[in-house]
Amino acid sequence: MVAHELRTGRTLRCFSKELAGHRVPPFNCGGNSLVVAYFASAEMGCFLSLGWPFPVHLLDLYVEYRRMRNGTLGPGESTSLVAALAWLGLQRFIPAQKDEMRELSLRGGFYTVEEQEQLLDYCQADVMALKPFLKKLLPDISGGPALLDGNYIKAVALMEHTGVPLDTNLYGLLKRHWKTMKLKLVKRVDKETGFYDGFSFRRERFSQWLTQENISWPLLPSGTLQLDKEAWKRMTKLYPQLTQHAQLRETLSALKELKLPMGSDGRNRCLLSPFKSKTGRNQPSTTRFIFGLPA
DNA sequence: GCATGTCGCTGTATCCTCAA
DNA sequence: TTGAGGATACAGCGACATGC
Numbered sequence: 001m002v003a004h005e006l007r008t009g010r011t012l013r014c015f016s017k018e019l020a021g022h023r024v025p026p027f028n029c030g031g032n033s034l035v036v037a038y039f040a041s042a043e044m045g046c047f048l049s050l051g052w053p054f055p056v057h058l059l060d061l062y063v064e065y066r067r068m069r070n071g072t073l074g075p076g077e078s079t080s081l082v083a084a085l086a087w088l089g090l091q092r093f094i095p096a097q098k099d100e101m102r103e104l105s106l107r108g109g110f111y112t113v114e115e116q117e118q119l120l121d122y123c124q125a126d127v128m129a130l131k132p133f134l135k136k137l138l139p140d141i142s143g144g145p146a147l148l149d150g151n152y153i154k155a156v157a158l159m160e161h162t163g164v165p166l167d168t169n170l171y172g173l174l175k176r177h178w179k180t181m182k183l184k185l186v187k188r189v190d191k192e193t194g195f196y197d198g199f200s201f202r203r204e205r206f207s208q209w210l211t212q213e214n215i216s217w218p219l220l221p222s223g224t225l226q227l228d229k230e231a232w233k234r235m236t237k238l239y240p241q242l243t244q245h246a247q248l249r250e251t252l253s254a255l256k257e258l259k260l261p262m263g264s265d266g267r268n269r270c271l272l273s274p275f276k277s278k279t280g281r282n283q284p285s286t287t288r289f290i291f292g293l294p295a
Numbered sequence: 296g297c298a299t300g301t302c303g304c305t306g307t308a309t310c311c312t313c314a315a
Numbered sequence: 316t317t318g319a320g321g322a323t324a325c326a327g328c329g330a331c332a333t334g335c
Contacts, residue, residue, distance in 0.1 A: 227321085227322070283327075283328095
Protein backbone atom coordinates (compact mmCIF):
# COMPACT_ATOMS: atom_id res chain seq x y z
CA MET A 1 0.00 0.00 0.00
CA VAL A 2 1.18 3.49 -0.83
CA ALA A 3 -0.40 6.63 0.59
CA HIS A 4 0.55 10.26 0.10
CA GLU A 5 -0.43 13.04 2.49
CA LEU A 6 -1.05 16.23 0.56
CA ARG A 7 -0.86 18.52 3.59
CA THR A 8 2.60 17.38 4.77
CA GLY A 9 3.99 15.88 1.56
CA ARG A 10 4.74 12.63 3.45
CA THR A 11 4.62 9.40 1.37
CA LEU A 12 3.99 6.13 3.14
CA ARG A 13 5.03 2.77 1.62
CA CYS A 14 4.12 -0.54 3.30
CA PHE A 15 4.17 -4.12 1.97
CA SER A 16 1.52 -6.64 3.10
CA LYS A 17 3.47 -7.98 6.12
CA GLU A 18 3.96 -4.54 7.63
CA LEU A 19 0.30 -3.64 7.04
CA ALA A 20 -0.89 -6.71 8.94
CA GLY A 21 0.84 -5.29 12.02
CA HIS A 22 -1.37 -2.19 12.05
CA ARG A 23 -4.73 -2.25 13.84
CA VAL A 24 -5.72 1.06 12.23
CA PRO A 25 -4.51 2.72 9.00
CA PRO A 26 -1.03 4.24 9.37
CA PHE A 27 -2.38 7.58 8.14
CA ASN A 28 -5.11 9.96 9.23
CA CYS A 29 -8.62 8.72 8.34
CA GLY A 30 -10.53 10.75 10.93
CA GLY A 31 -13.19 13.42 10.57
CA ASN A 32 -10.69 16.20 9.74
CA SER A 33 -9.20 14.39 6.73
CA LEU A 34 -10.31 13.26 3.27
CA VAL A 35 -9.14 9.98 1.73
CA VAL A 36 -8.93 10.14 -2.08
CA ALA A 37 -8.63 7.08 -4.33
CA TYR A 38 -9.53 5.84 -7.81
CA PHE A 39 -12.01 2.93 -7.78
CA ALA A 40 -11.97 3.06 -4.00
CA SER A 41 -14.01 -0.13 -3.44
CA ALA A 42 -10.71 -2.02 -3.96
CA GLU A 43 -8.94 0.06 -1.30
CA MET A 44 -11.92 -0.27 1.05
CA GLY A 45 -11.84 -4.05 0.48
CA CYS A 46 -8.22 -3.95 1.67
CA PHE A 47 -9.31 -1.97 4.77
CA LEU A 48 -11.91 -4.66 5.53
CA SER A 49 -9.43 -7.51 5.07
CA LEU A 50 -7.05 -5.81 7.50
CA GLY A 51 -9.85 -5.16 10.00
CA TRP A 52 -9.42 -1.39 9.73
CA PRO A 53 -12.30 1.07 10.20
CA PHE A 54 -13.39 2.92 7.06
CA PRO A 55 -12.18 6.52 6.60
CA VAL A 56 -14.80 9.03 7.73
CA HIS A 57 -14.64 10.97 4.45
CA LEU A 58 -13.93 9.21 1.16
CA LEU A 59 -13.70 10.71 -2.33
CA ASP A 60 -13.63 8.25 -5.22
CA LEU A 61 -12.24 9.99 -8.31
CA TYR A 62 -13.52 7.12 -10.47
CA VAL A 63 -17.11 8.04 -9.55
CA GLU A 64 -16.48 11.72 -10.26
CA TYR A 65 -14.77 10.95 -13.59
CA ARG A 66 -17.61 8.54 -14.49
CA ARG A 67 -20.13 11.27 -13.72
CA MET A 68 -18.20 13.78 -15.81
CA ARG A 69 -18.04 11.41 -18.80
CA ASN A 70 -21.61 10.15 -18.56
CA GLY A 71 -23.15 10.20 -22.02
CA THR A 72 -19.85 11.05 -23.74
CA LEU A 73 -18.06 7.70 -23.35
CA GLY A 74 -17.41 6.12 -26.75
CA PRO A 75 -18.32 2.46 -27.42
CA GLY A 76 -15.89 0.21 -25.57
CA GLU A 77 -14.04 3.20 -24.11
CA SER A 78 -12.36 2.24 -20.86
CA THR A 79 -12.78 4.10 -17.58
CA SER A 80 -9.51 2.81 -16.13
CA LEU A 81 -7.15 5.22 -14.38
CA VAL A 82 -4.85 5.16 -17.43
CA ALA A 83 -7.73 5.98 -19.80
CA ALA A 84 -8.97 8.72 -17.46
CA LEU A 85 -5.51 10.29 -17.19
CA ALA A 86 -5.17 10.23 -20.97
CA TRP A 87 -8.59 11.83 -21.48
CA LEU A 88 -7.75 14.58 -18.99
CA GLY A 89 -4.52 15.31 -20.86
CA LEU A 90 -2.35 13.95 -18.02
CA GLN A 91 -0.49 11.35 -20.13
CA ARG A 92 2.85 12.20 -18.53
CA PHE A 93 1.59 10.77 -15.24
CA ILE A 94 0.71 7.33 -16.70
CA PRO A 95 3.16 4.74 -15.33
CA ALA A 96 5.22 3.34 -18.23
CA GLN A 97 5.46 -0.26 -17.00
CA LYS A 98 1.80 -0.73 -16.12
CA ASP A 99 1.03 -4.14 -17.80
CA GLU A 100 4.22 -5.78 -16.59
CA MET A 101 3.59 -4.61 -13.02
CA ARG A 102 -0.04 -5.66 -13.12
CA GLU A 103 1.04 -9.20 -14.07
CA LEU A 104 3.54 -9.19 -11.22
CA SER A 105 0.90 -8.10 -8.71
CA LEU A 106 -1.54 -10.74 -9.96
CA ARG A 107 1.10 -13.48 -9.72
CA GLY A 108 0.86 -13.52 -5.92
CA GLY A 109 2.96 -15.76 -3.66
CA PHE A 110 6.46 -14.84 -2.53
CA TYR A 111 8.05 -11.59 -3.69
CA THR A 112 11.75 -10.78 -3.54
CA VAL A 113 12.79 -7.50 -1.90
CA GLU A 114 13.47 -6.11 -5.38
CA GLU A 115 9.99 -7.14 -6.62
CA GLN A 116 8.41 -5.61 -3.51
CA GLU A 117 10.16 -2.33 -4.27
CA GLN A 118 9.05 -2.48 -7.92
CA LEU A 119 5.44 -3.08 -6.87
CA LEU A 120 5.52 -0.24 -4.37
CA ASP A 121 7.00 2.06 -7.03
CA TYR A 122 4.16 1.03 -9.34
CA CYS A 123 1.54 1.77 -6.65
CA GLN A 124 3.23 5.06 -5.86
CA ALA A 125 3.08 6.14 -9.51
CA ASP A 126 -0.69 5.53 -9.45
CA VAL A 127 -1.06 7.42 -6.17
CA MET A 128 1.01 10.38 -7.35
CA ALA A 129 -1.02 10.55 -10.58
CA LEU A 130 -4.08 11.24 -8.42
CA LYS A 131 -2.62 14.60 -7.35
CA PRO A 132 -2.95 16.30 -10.77
CA PHE A 133 -6.13 14.25 -11.35
CA LEU A 134 -7.73 15.72 -8.22
CA LYS A 135 -6.53 19.21 -9.08
CA LYS A 136 -8.10 18.94 -12.54
CA LEU A 137 -11.45 17.58 -11.31
CA LEU A 138 -11.80 19.65 -8.15
CA PRO A 139 -13.66 22.62 -9.77
CA ASP A 140 -16.35 20.17 -11.02
CA ILE A 141 -16.74 18.24 -7.77
CA SER A 142 -19.63 19.11 -5.53
CA GLY A 143 -18.62 18.25 -1.96
CA GLY A 144 -21.88 16.96 -0.49
CA PRO A 145 -22.92 14.51 -3.20
CA ALA A 146 -19.32 13.37 -3.77
CA LEU A 147 -18.99 12.40 -0.09
CA LEU A 148 -22.31 10.57 -0.27
CA ASP A 149 -20.95 8.67 -3.28
CA GLY A 150 -17.91 7.86 -1.15
CA ASN A 151 -20.19 6.48 1.54
CA TYR A 152 -21.91 4.34 -1.06
CA ILE A 153 -18.53 3.01 -2.27
CA LYS A 154 -17.82 1.92 1.32
CA ALA A 155 -21.14 0.03 1.32
CA VAL A 156 -20.24 -1.59 -2.01
CA ALA A 157 -16.88 -2.67 -0.59
CA LEU A 158 -18.70 -4.22 2.37
CA MET A 159 -21.08 -6.08 0.03
CA GLU A 160 -18.17 -7.32 -2.11
CA HIS A 161 -16.25 -8.37 1.00
CA THR A 162 -19.26 -10.18 2.53
CA GLY A 163 -20.28 -12.00 -0.66
CA VAL A 164 -23.37 -14.16 -1.14
CA PRO A 165 -23.49 -17.49 0.72
CA LEU A 166 -24.07 -20.49 -1.57
CA ASP A 167 -25.26 -24.02 -0.84
CA THR A 168 -21.83 -25.44 -1.66
CA ASN A 169 -22.98 -29.08 -1.66
CA LEU A 170 -25.80 -28.37 -4.09
CA TYR A 171 -23.59 -26.14 -6.22
CA GLY A 172 -20.90 -28.85 -6.37
CA LEU A 173 -23.51 -31.46 -7.25
CA LEU A 174 -24.95 -29.28 -10.02
CA LYS A 175 -21.49 -28.50 -11.39
CA ARG A 176 -20.49 -32.19 -11.42
CA HIS A 177 -23.67 -33.34 -13.15
CA TRP A 178 -24.36 -30.28 -15.32
CA LYS A 179 -23.36 -31.96 -18.60
CA THR A 180 -25.10 -35.24 -17.75
CA MET A 181 -28.33 -33.40 -16.93
CA LYS A 182 -28.22 -31.52 -20.21
CA LEU A 183 -27.44 -34.69 -22.15
CA LYS A 184 -30.38 -36.50 -20.53
CA LEU A 185 -32.63 -33.63 -21.51
CA VAL A 186 -31.42 -33.77 -25.12
CA LYS A 187 -31.91 -37.55 -25.26
CA ARG A 188 -35.43 -37.30 -23.87
CA VAL A 189 -36.60 -34.65 -26.35
CA ASP A 190 -34.58 -35.90 -29.32
CA LYS A 191 -35.34 -39.61 -28.78
CA GLU A 192 -37.43 -40.03 -31.92
CA THR A 193 -36.02 -37.26 -34.13
CA GLY A 194 -32.25 -37.72 -33.72
CA PHE A 195 -31.25 -34.16 -34.65
CA TYR A 196 -28.46 -34.11 -32.06
CA ASP A 197 -25.04 -35.68 -31.90
CA GLY A 198 -24.28 -35.24 -28.20
CA PHE A 199 -24.94 -31.52 -27.65
CA SER A 200 -24.47 -30.66 -31.32
CA PHE A 201 -27.53 -29.88 -33.36
CA ARG A 202 -26.92 -31.36 -36.82
CA ARG A 203 -28.51 -29.13 -39.43
CA GLU A 204 -28.27 -31.88 -42.08
CA ARG A 205 -30.35 -34.29 -40.00
CA PHE A 206 -32.89 -31.57 -39.28
CA SER A 207 -33.07 -30.66 -42.95
CA GLN A 208 -33.71 -34.32 -43.90
CA TRP A 209 -36.47 -34.55 -41.31
CA LEU A 210 -38.10 -31.36 -42.66
CA THR A 211 -38.16 -32.87 -46.16
CA GLN A 212 -39.61 -36.09 -44.76
CA GLU A 213 -42.35 -34.15 -42.94
CA ASN A 214 -42.93 -31.87 -45.93
CA ILE A 215 -42.24 -28.75 -43.83
CA SER A 216 -41.02 -25.60 -45.55
CA TRP A 217 -38.48 -23.91 -43.21
CA PRO A 218 -37.29 -20.27 -43.59
CA LEU A 219 -33.90 -19.92 -45.25
CA LEU A 220 -31.16 -17.31 -44.98
CA PRO A 221 -30.02 -15.45 -48.12
CA SER A 222 -27.15 -17.97 -48.28
CA GLY A 223 -29.70 -20.80 -48.60
CA THR A 224 -28.94 -22.34 -45.18
CA LEU A 225 -31.64 -22.95 -42.59
CA GLN A 226 -32.50 -19.97 -40.42
CA LEU A 227 -32.18 -21.38 -36.90
CA ASP A 228 -32.33 -18.32 -34.68
CA LYS A 229 -34.88 -17.84 -31.89
CA GLU A 230 -37.20 -15.79 -34.06
CA ALA A 231 -37.45 -18.49 -36.76
CA TRP A 232 -38.16 -21.18 -34.16
CA LYS A 233 -40.81 -18.98 -32.53
CA ARG A 234 -42.62 -18.46 -35.81
CA MET A 235 -42.37 -22.09 -36.91
CA THR A 236 -43.60 -23.60 -33.64
CA LYS A 237 -46.82 -21.63 -34.06
CA LEU A 238 -47.33 -23.38 -37.41
CA TYR A 239 -45.95 -26.78 -36.33
CA PRO A 240 -46.63 -27.32 -32.60
CA GLN A 241 -44.85 -30.70 -32.76
CA LEU A 242 -41.60 -28.66 -32.79
CA THR A 243 -42.39 -26.85 -29.53
CA GLN A 244 -40.35 -29.23 -27.37
CA HIS A 245 -37.33 -28.83 -29.65
CA ALA A 246 -37.64 -25.04 -29.54
CA GLN A 247 -37.80 -25.20 -25.75
CA LEU A 248 -34.83 -27.55 -25.67
CA ARG A 249 -32.73 -25.08 -27.66
CA GLU A 250 -33.70 -22.26 -25.30
CA THR A 251 -33.02 -24.37 -22.23
CA LEU A 252 -29.59 -25.51 -23.48
CA SER A 253 -28.74 -21.90 -24.20
CA ALA A 254 -29.80 -20.83 -20.68
CA LEU A 255 -27.93 -23.69 -19.00
CA LYS A 256 -24.53 -22.24 -19.80
CA GLU A 257 -21.48 -23.43 -17.92
CA LEU A 258 -21.51 -22.64 -14.19
CA LYS A 259 -18.49 -20.50 -13.39
CA LEU A 260 -19.38 -18.56 -10.27
CA PRO A 261 -16.26 -17.55 -8.36
CA MET A 262 -16.56 -19.04 -4.86
CA GLY A 263 -14.28 -18.48 -1.88
CA SER A 264 -13.11 -21.19 0.52
CA ASP A 265 -15.94 -20.00 2.81
CA GLY A 266 -18.54 -20.94 0.18
CA ARG A 267 -19.41 -17.36 -0.73
CA ASN A 268 -19.81 -15.93 -4.20
CA ARG A 269 -17.81 -12.74 -4.64
CA CYS A 270 -17.22 -10.55 -7.66
CA LEU A 271 -16.85 -6.89 -8.55
CA LEU A 272 -20.21 -5.14 -8.25
CA SER A 273 -19.00 -2.39 -10.61
CA PRO A 274 -20.74 0.58 -8.95
CA PHE A 275 -21.82 3.50 -11.18
CA LYS A 276 -20.96 1.52 -14.30
CA SER A 277 -24.32 2.00 -16.01
CA LYS A 278 -25.39 5.27 -17.56
CA THR A 279 -28.12 5.59 -14.94
CA GLY A 280 -25.65 5.09 -12.08
CA ARG A 281 -26.55 1.51 -11.24
CA ASN A 282 -24.18 -1.30 -10.32
CA GLN A 283 -23.41 -3.60 -13.23
CA PRO A 284 -21.83 -6.84 -12.01
CA SER A 285 -20.97 -9.58 -14.50
CA THR A 286 -24.00 -11.71 -15.40
CA THR A 287 -21.91 -14.89 -15.37
CA ARG A 288 -19.85 -14.29 -12.23
CA PHE A 289 -22.59 -12.87 -9.98
CA ILE A 290 -25.19 -15.35 -8.63
CA PHE A 291 -28.09 -12.93 -9.18
CA GLY A 292 -27.07 -12.35 -12.78
CA LEU A 293 -27.78 -15.95 -13.79
CA PRO A 294 -31.03 -16.75 -15.62
CA ALA A 295 -33.97 -17.45 -13.29
C1' DG B 296 -44.36 9.60 -7.88
C1' DC B 297 -40.48 6.98 -6.87
C1' DA B 298 -37.59 2.87 -6.38
C1' DT B 299 -36.78 -1.45 -7.98
C1' DG B 300 -37.18 -5.56 -10.84
C1' DT B 301 -37.93 -7.74 -15.34
C1' DC B 302 -37.83 -8.00 -20.14
C1' DG B 303 -36.28 -7.22 -24.63
C1' DC B 304 -33.41 -4.89 -28.04
C1' DT B 305 -28.74 -3.83 -29.94
C1' DG B 306 -23.77 -4.26 -30.88
C1' DT B 307 -19.62 -6.89 -30.40
C1' DA B 308 -16.95 -10.96 -29.34
C1' DT B 309 -16.72 -15.70 -29.36
C1' DC B 310 -18.20 -20.26 -30.44
C1' DC B 311 -20.14 -23.81 -33.46
C1' DT B 312 -21.15 -26.16 -37.77
C1' DC B 313 -20.12 -27.45 -42.16
C1' DA B 314 -17.92 -27.69 -46.56
C1' DA B 315 -13.73 -27.70 -49.04
C1' DT C 316 -7.66 -29.23 -40.67
C1' DT C 317 -9.14 -24.77 -41.70
C1' DG C 318 -11.87 -20.81 -42.93
C1' DA C 319 -16.44 -18.79 -43.71
C1' DG C 320 -20.88 -18.00 -42.28
C1' DG C 321 -24.17 -18.06 -38.85
C1' DA C 322 -25.68 -18.55 -34.01
C1' DT C 323 -25.02 -17.58 -29.41
C1' DA C 324 -23.10 -15.25 -25.24
C1' DC C 325 -22.55 -11.26 -23.04
C1' DA C 326 -22.73 -6.41 -21.79
C1' DG C 327 -25.20 -2.24 -21.88
C1' DC C 328 -29.25 0.15 -21.73
C1' DG C 329 -34.08 1.79 -21.80
C1' DA C 330 -39.08 0.73 -21.47
C1' DC C 331 -42.41 -1.01 -18.83
C1' DA C 332 -44.51 -3.33 -14.68
C1' DT C 333 -45.06 -3.58 -9.88
C1' DG C 334 -45.19 -2.34 -5.10
C1' DC C 335 -45.00 1.05 -1.66
